[in-house]
Amino acid sequence: NGTSIDATKYRSMIGALMYLTSSRPDIIYATCLCARYEAKPTEKHLKEVKRIFRYLRGTVNAGLWYTKDSGFELIEFSNDDYAGCKDSFKSTSGGAQFLGEKLVSWSSKKQD
Numbered sequence: 647n648g649t650s651i652d653a654t655k656y657r658s659m660i661g662a663l664m665y666l667t668s669s670r671p672d673i674i675y676a677t678c679l680c681a682r683y684e685a686k687p688t689e690k691h692l693k694e695v696k697r698i699f700r701y702l703r704g705t706v707n708a709g710l711w712y713t714k715d716s717g718f719e720l721i722e723f724s725n726d727d728y729a730g731c732k733d734s735f736k737s738t739s740g741g742a743q744f745l746g747e748k749l750v751s752w753s754s755k756k757q758d
Contacts, residue, residue: 649689656687671752678754717746
């Protein structure tokens, strides 16, 4: 719903999630979507942030693991939504680069 909440607490939660994205790329897209509403968060936005934290609690053993025998073939995947932002109708693009089977780089950005 549209009831405003404490923006400081919301920003703190988003900051914690942003820190975790360095080892948990699976939450980047959802975290970036929630970060768009840091200026005027509502209870609806807070509910979505809490959902990400619940997901993390349930997947605590997931993350990035690198081994010596991961190979050296460079593979890239990319994706974007078309006008996915309901407020500005801008798209979000994302990508992931793998060296062998291991993730080495990723991105998610709202297009200008």
